[in-house]
Amino acid sequence: MLENPIQSKVIGKTQFRKFNLRKKFRLGESIIQVSLLLTGFLSIVITFLIVFELGKEALLFFQDPDVTFVKFFGTTKWQPGIGQYGIWALVSATLTTSLIAMLISLPLGLAAAIYLSEYASSKTRSFFKPVLEILAGIPTVVYGYFALLFVTPILKNIFGESISVYNMLSAGLVMGIMILPLISSMSEDAMSSVPRSLREAAYALGATRLEATTQVVLPAALSGIGAAFIIGISRAVGETMIVAVAAGAGPNFTFNPLQAAETMTGHIARISGGDLSYNSIDYNSLFAIALMLFLITLGLNLFSQQVVSKFRERYE
């Protein structure tokens, strides 16, 4: 007969050792925990350093009596050496190239994502996905080479004399190709997290695949797609090498994509590439531009996180 374990222990007669269940302090463990906390905290230090270092030099720039906010944001000529501080000369090129890039990458990236998420069999997916991943992994300086020596000659054939050798159109187009994988993979993630039951309900009501996609899946994934779009803009604004190689050197206030113009990033790369003396107005102005870049991209990134958390549809 099986012995009943509860019965065999006569409570009261068994001696229980007093056991301290409170956590024991271990020095080694604490040291490790603190140093790991410090490594985690380093990321905050880096952010702080970016803001501090960029802000410090940018402040020096704005403290120059010659530089005023009105001049900075209100005029369109940029040449700190001779007292022209109109940031719009650089911003116009950044806006133009980013706009072209988004016009290319948003529709293409979204269409690619729809195909991969809604139409493709696992076999076609495993063929197309690596292609996009390779595109995403190519260094941007290689895209710059491609823009200058492949796309620009083709554009030259199309537009003839009206397009300059360095032009924003070529840089923008290639930037669009560069951002395409980012948009498509983020949108695809958003779409594949829409539950299958939603699609099946649409099919049950007689929807075609296209109708299920455009009327059910896309609205449900809209927050993720919006976030992808915003991140894409932030990437385009911060992209340097393609515009440095293909868009031209020299600030030029124009929105004409056939002309050469220098973006904010391209300007930083060109000026800092030369021998730059510290504490000159040129040097400080670069930090003002970089600070602006940082704030723009940070704002866009935070905005995209807001979009995701505010508008995300949740499913049980």
Place this chain on the structure above:
Amino acid sequence: MIPANSKGYSQGEQFNSELQQRYRSATLWQSVFLSALIIAIIALMALMYNVADGAFGFVAYEYNNQPSEFTTTPINELTKPELLEILKLNLSSGAYNKLNNEKAMESRSYSELMNLFMERLIKIDTKAVYSLTDSLLNKAEITKEVKEKYPNAILEFKSWLTPQFLISPMSSRAEFAGVRTAILGSLWLVAIAILFALPVGIGAAIYLEEYAPKNRISSMIRTNINNLAGVPSIVYGMLGLALFVRWLEPFTSGALFGVMDSNGRTVLSAGLTMGILSLPLIIINSQEAIKAVPDSLRQAAYGVGASRWQVIWYHVLPNALPGILTGSILALSRALGETAPLIVVGASTFISIDPSSPFSKFTALPIQIYQWTTRAQSEFHAIAAAAIIALLVLLLTLNATAILLRNKLQRKWL
């Protein structure tokens, strides 16, 4: 009786024709979606074609000095001792000693000596460079054109990517330039970035996944890392310029360690900048890998009385390691292709001395590609293409290693 289409639904013939139309638009849009992917493939193929097109092809060059001025033997029958003799006789003694100091002449290979002979004495002058497509399709026309324009020129099919290209240092002449200094510079950069970013990144990931309490500081760190991952690389370059190149100059230039002839624009500054740049990505990837280790494993270890660090060190980390390694390699291969921060931190544009310490001046593979692409002469575009192939092969090898590593080491949890 209630009419069947009181709510406006179509019936019969109308329904069928509408259905046909819906099907048609469905197929139409499907091909539109597919075409986006095909455009992506075409773009990738165009890029590859563009690079290959530039890296091989005919080149027409002239000798500024005829070989007969130096020797009676035809060029391709020269032997190594003969070459040594010719160089010694014809180079100025200063130039010869300088070369000898860089690397003893006797220990140089035949092809190196041949290159010196061509570069310093014959002085090859490239007249025209043709793309691969042109060279294959219009050979007759090219031959004719070269004959007319440069009667003395020699037309030769050349691959700009040669073993010699990979091991020669920089040169101001595209025909003799190589990427040795640049490859070494890139390796130094990645090594310094690894030393800095890998321990810190993995540490931060462990903290966030295993220790961090659910409070505002933890969520602040998390948001912060996501934001750092989105900061443009050139902004990191500016941070590196202000922080490492200027502020920490005594450290990064090596002045604290007795190195005197240097400023802050060293491989150390650039490597640390690269490290900071790849840190967010390493943290995020490592977090993913640590998250993938099932909780039951931790519970079991705690159950037999392991302390927190023992659980992490003996159970979580070994199981997360393949993922961490893969993620880190991918993050570093991204850093390897970064150009903008290096320009800002101050990569040297022309340097032919190999980096030998963290306090050396440096150049890197992407920097050379940028430099050569922006030159006007087409022979520089050709070596830019050759350098791109070298860079892409390097990246491909790294990524393939990462994927193989993951497939080999990864454990599947059911």
